[in-house]
Amino acid sequence: MLFSEELLGAMECLLFVAHEPLSVKRLAEILELKEAEVEELLDMLSGEYEKSGRGIQLVEVAGGYQVCTRPEFAAYVEKLYKPQTQALSRAALETLAIIAYKQPITRAEVEQIRGVKVDGVINTLMEKGLLEEVGRKEGPGRPILYGTSNKFLQHFGLKSLDELPDPEDFVAEAGDAETAVEEGESR
Amino acid sequence: MLFSEELLGAMECLLFVAHEPLSVKRLAEILELKEAEVEELLDMLSGEYEKSGRGIQLVEVAGGYQVCTRPEFAAYVEKLYKPQTQALSRAALETLAIIAYKQPITRAEVEQIRGVKVDGVINTLMEKGLLEEVGRKEGPGRPILYGTSNKFLQHFGLKSLDELPDPEDFVAEAGDAETAVEEGESR
Amino acid sequence: MGYKIKLDIFEGPFDLLFHLIEKNEIDIYDIPIAEITRQYLDYLYAMEQLDLEITSEFLVMAATLLSIKAKMLLPRQPQEDAEEEEGVDPREELVERLLEYKKYKQVAGYLERREKEAAKVYPREINVEEVAAAFADDNPLEGVELTDLLDALVQVMARVKEKEPFARITREEITIRDKVVQIQQELNRRKNGMLFSELFSKQASRVEIVVTFLALLELMRLGKVLARQSRNFGDIYLYALDADGGEA
Numbered sequence: 001m002l003f004s005e006e007l008l009g010a011m012e013c014l015l016f017v018a019h020e021p022l023s024v025k026r027l028a029e030i031l032e033l034k035e036a037e038v039e040e041l042l043d044m045l046s047g048e049y050e051k052s053g054r055g056i057q058l059v060e061v062a063g064g065y066q067v068c069t070r071p072e073f074a075a076y077v078e079k080l081y082k083p084q085t086q087a088l089s090r091a092a093l094e095t096l097a098i099i100a101y102k103q104p105i106t107r108a109e110v111e112q113i114r115g116v117k118v119d120g121v122i123n124t125l126m127e128k129g130l131l132e133e134v135g136r137k138e139g140p141g142r143p144i145l146y147g148t149s150n151k152f153l154q155h156f157g158l159k160s161l162d163e164l165p166d167p168e169d170f171v172a173e174a175g176d177a178e179t180a181v182e183e184g185e186s187r
Numbered sequence: 188m189l190f191s192e193e194l195l196g197a198m199e200c201l202l203f204v205a206h207e208p209l210s211v212k213r214l215a216e217i218l219e220l221k222e223a224e225v226e227e228l229l230d231m232l233s234g235e236y237e238k239s240g241r242g243i244q245l246v247e248v249a250g251g252y253q254v255c256t257r258p259e260f261a262a263y264v265e266k267l268y269k270p271q272t273q274a275l276s277r278a279a280l281e282t283l284a285i286i287a288y289k290q291p292i293t294r295a296e297v298e299q300i301r302g303v304k305v306d307g308v309i310n311t312l313m314e315k316g317l318l319e320e321v322g323r324k325e326g327p328g329r330p331i332l333y334g335t336s337n338k339f340l341q342h343f344g345l346k347s348l349d350e351l352p353d354p355e356d357f358v359a360e361a362g363d364a365e366t367a368v369e370e371g372e373s374r
Numbered sequence: 375m376g377y378k379i380k381l382d383i384f385e386g387p388f389d390l391l392f393h394l395i396e397k398n399e400i401d402i403y404d405i406p407i408a409e410i411t412r413q414y415l416d417y418l419y420a421m422e423q424l425d426l427e428i429t430s431e432f433l434v435m436a437a438t439l440l441s442i443k444a445k446m447l448l449p450r451q452p453q454e455d456a457e458e459e460e461g462v463d464p465r466e467e468l469v470e471r472l473l474e475y476k477k478y479k480q481v482a483g484y485l486e487r488r489e490k491e492a493a494k495v496y497p498r499e500i501n502v503e504e505v506a507a508a509f510a511d512d513n514p515l516e517g518v519e520l521t522d523l524l525d526a527l528v529q530v531m532a533r534v535k536e537k538e539p540f541a542r543i544t545r546e547e548i549t550i551r552d553k554v555v556q557i558q559q560e561l562n563r564r565k566n567g568m569l570f571s572e573l574f575s576k577q578a579s580r581v582e583i584v585v586t587f588l589a590l591l592e593l594m595r596l597g598k599v600l601a602r603q604s605r606n607f608g609d610i611y612l613y614a615l616d617a618d619g620g621e622a
Contacts, residue, residue, distance in 0.1 A: 005240040013242030013260040014267055019500035022267075030266045044240075053192040053235075055200030059495065071494035073200040079217045080201055080209075087489060090482065091385050097481035113474055116386035116431050156485055157492030165484060167477040204496045268506050275518060277526070284527035300579075301530060343520050352524060 004041065007031055011041050012067075021064030021154065062153035063160055095121045096130060096152065101167055104134045104145035122146065130155060191228065194218055198228050199254075208251025282308045283317060287339070287351060291321045291332035309333065387435030388475040390417060395472075402472060405465055407446050411439040442468060531580045553589035561599065561614035570601065570610035 010031060015022060027038045042065055046058040049067075059068045069077055088096070095118050098110050110118050125131040134147035153160065197218060202209060214225045229252055233245040236254075246255045256264060275283070282305050285297050297305050312318040321334035335348070345351065384390040394413050395402055418436060421428050445464035463469075561568065573586050590612070593599040600613045 008240040009242040009257060010260045010263045011242065013256045014263055016243050016254075016498065017256055017264050017500060017505055018267060019502050019505075030263055048240075053195040053231075055196035055198065056203050057495075066497055067203075069200040069204055069496040070196065071491065073197045074494035074496070076197045076201055076217055077204050077496050080205065087486075087493070093482035093485050093489075094385060094478055097478040097485055100485075101478070101481065113471075113478060114386055115388040115435070115471070115475065116429065155492060156488040157495065158488065164481070167481055200496075203498055206499060264505070268502070280518065280522065280526040281530045284523045285530060287523065288527060300534060302533065342518070343523070352520065 004044065007033065007037075008041055008044055011038070012045055015045075015058070015065060015067045018066070020150075021060075021062045021066040023064040026064070059157070060159050061157055062150045089121075091116075091118075091121050092125055096125065096148065099131060099146050100148050100152070100161065100164060103147035104137075105147075106137050106143040106145055108143060110146075191231065194220065194224075195228050195231055198225070199232055202232075202245070202252060202254045205253070208247075208249045208253040210251040213251070276308075278303075278305075278308050279312055283312060283335070283339075286312075286318060286333050287335050287348070290334035290348070291324075292334075293324050293330040293332055295330060297333075386429075387432050388472060389479070390414065390432070391435070391472060392476065392479065402469060402476075405469070407439065407443050407465060411436075411443050414439055438468065534579055534581070550585055550589045550592060553585050554592055557586070557589055557593060557612075558598065558614065561612060565614075567602075567611045567613040570612055573612070 011027060014027065014030060024035050024038050024042070027033075027042075028035045031038065031041075033041075042058065048054075049057050055070055055073055056067055057070050059066050094114055095110060098113050099105055102109065102113075107118060107122055110122070122131065126133075129149055129151045131146050131152070132149045133144050135145045136142040137145050148161070152158075158164065198214060201214065201217060211222045211225050211229070214220075214229075215222045218225065218228075220228075229245065235241075236244045242257055242260055243254050244257050246253050278301075281301060282297060285300050286292055289296070289300075294305060294309055297309070309318065313320075316338045317336055318333050318339075319336045320331050322332045323329040324332050340347065384393065391410070391414065394400075394410055394417075395405065398409070398413075400406065400410070415436060418428055418432060421432075442464045557573065560573075573590065574583055578586070590599065590601075594601060598615055600615050601610055602613070603610045
């Protein structure tokens, strides 16, 4: 591409100021390029960032691309700013896991699987923007249906929900005596 | 500097996430380097960003250094953030037209013509700087008189309000035989 | 105290059961229900000793475990006829729910690892308002042409006209007859004539303009008013005429 130098700069500039991951489609719209051309530019930029001596990287996350720091420098960032994102509780992680796979799902259905009340956890996850109300279930009381948000994908660095492992794989593992022992030991 | 590759990356990473310009002193503290060494690294990073095809630059500002977008790509950034500014609504445009031609005019008089409340619309036009308060009408309540602003004139490239096209031309058009007949029929 | 910390971990009865199963290296498909029930109840007892709140879910599970244990203790009826009962393990439903729960517990573990990785990677924090403010000097009239403005005006006026049938009832003064009288009076007062444009006040509505114009035409037709224009597009002067056609 002849025009690539300038457009590469423009794209880096866009990724630099965007407050959320930018999809190829969005980049193509703004840069007035074909999506395939944007993908080519993304490859070029990613290659640029992979060179040694760089502190940033191009990350594919939540259906888009985002420029982020390299994980090996996390300690420096934490020296500059106290980490503001707290790790999620075990209860929150379990609840998210169920909702991620079973969405859209009602609170009662989550409680059925977890065996405990999840009101508080779901409220917290809603506040954090990791969950969304995606509708109402037909039937008595028309309970709210929950699903995971784009922020959920970002929080876990997932490209899309498809990237989540198949829970059936875990069931297979569960039958595996060795795995069970290892997990028991890791407690 | 032997260690420079990794520290260069760490410094870029820091400048990337910093909310404000970082001083050489601060960078030296975090990177555990001498200030002269930090300056050397800054030179290297700046040189890196000066290469063609880049969308960001290292800027010395407010006693520190900051990574910023390149000004030549401002139009793209604007496109990214632009959809937030909305075009004037029909109601706003009509209100603006009435005020432009009938100024100075009170809110009640505009409402008289448009047949609906215009409080909200007038507030919006005031906020956008297209209208100004130009005085008070004599009489009960001394209501505010509105007029168009300089910003309004500038947008349309008008030297003064006198240059506004004569709305009577439109009335004349409406008086055209054909239009008149059509209008007569539509009654 | 170390015990208490451990107690706090469990997210619910399933979580606790899992812990017990793993700790005892038990095959989940063949749970020694009596032993597990004993340990489970011991745990609840310990919780009670430590004044920890035991939620109802833990108690429900305790009841379930005891009920399963009771069923297991009952001697199997050697009735081969009752085929439905045959082979149904009282633990089956519990095992199914435990396996279902385990699936998501493991996904949770996966998410926890992803979270840790993702937490090491920082995006730039962008203050959207700040960036947008850089373009704050944006033009609210962007895309609006002068013709759009006029168009808007004409449309408003057209709407005013549409409303006229209602307005006419209350605004009797805008009839052609009234306007004729009004123009005559004005012209009689101003013996030196007046400008055509002076007939129209700045606030005149379109209807008023039209009515005024029609009234003027009527007066001219009746030979009561003379209009004079010295050159094309020049000012039009109006004069009142007396009965015999001469200028008053």
